[in-house]
Amino acid sequence: MKTLASQKIVDAFNQQIGNELGASHQYVAISAHFATEGLPELAKFFDRQAAEERMHAMKFVRFIVDAGGGVRIPAVAAPKAVFANAEEAVSLSLDWEQTVTEQIYGLVDVARAEKNYIAQRFLDWFVNEQLEEVSSISQLLSIVQRAGDKGLLFVEDYLTRRGGQAGESAAAEA
Numbered sequence: 001m002k003t004l005a006s007q008k009i010v011d012a013f014n015q016q017i018g019n020e021l022g023a024s025h026q027y028v029a030i031s032a033h034f035a036t037e038g039l040p041e042l043a044k045f046f047d048r049q050a051a052e053e054r055m056h057a058m059k060f061v062r063f064i065v066d067a068g069g070g071v072r073i074p075a076v077a078a079p080k081a082v083f084a085n086a087e088e089a090v091s092l093s094l095d096w097e098q099t100v101t102e103q104i105y106g107l108v109d110v111a112r113a114e115k116n117y118i119a120q121r122f123l124d125w126f127v128n129e130q131l132e133e134v135s136s137i138s139q140l141l142s143i144v145q146r147a148g149d150k151g152l153l154f155v156e157d158y159l160t161r162r163g164g165q166a167g168e169s170a171a172a173e174a
Contacts, residue, residue: 004068
């Protein structure tokens, strides 16, 4: 069967599967940290982030399968599990989402260079998703910083009132 994606695209997407699963594991570790600290709303927030990253990985898996390529999931490094404070954990998340944004841009560049319009349209969803992810984590980091270590119960209350969401971006409302 002729594939709808070059080996270069398949290889790049396989690498992104590992990146997304690595992010999922990192968010599980952050969730566990907050659960251990008695901060259940922050733990739930990062549980949802972990599930979302796994879903992103599965979107890439399905694309590769549907395009007739071979899925090759790379090894995933162990996540950071110990954090000095909430700000460090959330800051790591923001750094990661900014890295993922650059990774997605790189995939768009590969798809454009290969003139693969199917892959480009597929990646459009991820580009929009990164706006929402970076915005949400950035807002959460700002709130955690304002609250400080002694005010994390205010962060818990904020997340409870917002239904577990740190914020809504313009992309989420579109």
